[in-house]
Amino acid sequence: MGEIHSEVTWEQEEEEEKEEAEAQVEIWKYIFGFVELAVVKCAIELGIAEAIEKHKKPMSLLELSSTLKCDSSYVNRIMRFLVHRKIFKTMNTNHDDYPSYVQTPLSRRLIRNGEHSMVAILLLESSPVMVAPWLSLSDRVLVNGNPSFEKVHGEDVWHYAASNLDHSNLINDAMACDAKVVVPAIVEGCSEVFDGVGSLVDVGGGNGTTMSILAKAFPRIRGINFDLPHVIDVAPKYDGVEHVAGDMFTSVPKADAAIIKWVLHDWGDEECIQILKNCREAIPKENGKVIIVEAVIEEGEGKHNKYKDVGLMLDMVMMAHTNIGKERTLKEWEYVIKMAGFKALIVKSINAVQSVIVASC
Incomplete structure (x- = not known):
């Protein structure tokens, strides 16, 4: 027994020495990250x-x-x-x-105008406006701490964008950049979610890029791009897409189905439930559905989603840049969707950071 104990101790010491050597190098990645x-x-x-x-x-x-x-x-x-x-x-x-x-x-x-360009997202996240809140992240985590973005800029990111057109354009360009990557992945990976849909409203659709891509992929669909007035005012025209200004916390335009991409993660549970309730009111009670495009954070270490690390980083982005936003696990998505009155949900994986969550009435 004594020899076995000695052998285990030696292996543990070797592992600790290996971890120590790795730490000596790894720490510099964070110092100069x-x-x-x-x-x-x-x-x-x-x-x-x-x-x-x-x-x-x-x-x-x-x-x-x-x-x-x-x-x-x-x-x-x-x-x-x-x-x-x-x-x-x-x-x-x-x-x-x-x-x-x-x-x-x-x-x-x-490449700024490249087919798979991610430039707009990188320029948004590296802008001084978005970098500054990271320096106050620890204050955000404290009990009764202040939201990082609001502490630095005096108002939340949405009010800031509404009064600063340049930053609003950065946000809209970044969301359009993401749409050019994610929406084709949705069309290729699960086009069946649009079966039977004659009209579709994109809730918080920014400058309309998502809806324009879907309108080209599915010409039968009448597209409605719905966002705040200051966003809609500068949105370009697209064939098959109607721009409508409004507030998703008040109401959503009527359509056969709604799609909401990379919006709900900006908000807390109560806000998400309210937005989804408004979406449910806008679609048919019999066969209406809401197509949610968001990351689903996997729980545990056994699963191997290649985008999991990106999802976890996005969760930190939500903590730094929004007051109450977060990335959600499947259980957390089930909670807000069911509390909004939907009876069922299906999660479909696509080749992107986000998954497609279909909430049905």
Whole structure:
């Protein structure tokens, strides 16, 4: 027995030494965690990905620096950082004694008008308005603590956006950016949720990007894009989409079904229940449904959703940027949906951070 105890103790000590060695490296990732965001934002603002894409072949450091009108020594250091993180790749071309740079699937997401661009979301989250509340996150967590965004800016994010058009546009651009990724995934992964739907209202639909994509995918659907007046006032026109201004806490336009994407996570349970009740009032009592597009946080460590870590980070974003918002587990979604009077719900996975939750009357 004594020998077994000694062996176990040795294995435990070895594991502890391994964890200690890993911690010595890992801690620096958190000390300088902001650096990645800052450098990627720098790359977007300089237009590095666009320059390499337009070049259509491996681009040397001197070619890139000349195109960007930047100091080559600084560009070299920026690119070394980004290549190390596999955002760009290098090719040895024996040109100017420096490698040449080529795109990757990741770097193409840094092209402003690219097919899979995530630039608008990154620019929103890296804006000074959105970064500042993170510095007060600990105050938010305290008992009777103040909402971080409100503490910094004197009002919540929605009132701030209503009175600051530039920030409102950043939010709308970011939501449109997400829609261009998520809505095609919905159409491809579970188009059946739109079966039998002749009219559809997008609640909190921003500038109408979600509804415009759905209108193209399902021409039979009459689309209604519903949001606050200051949002609708600047929304572009789309074929098959009617823009309607209003307040989802008061009422929702009538339609066969409602879709609500990345809106409910901004609010607490009581607010979500009220919004969903208004949605239920707007759709047919017999076969109406609300299509909710939100993350579902998995409980426990046994499951392996590749987007789980993103969902957990989004939950921290809700804590920093909203007063009462949060990402929810399936049980938490079941609670607000059933409290709003819906009889059933089905969860469908898609290739995105969000899932599709169909709430039926």
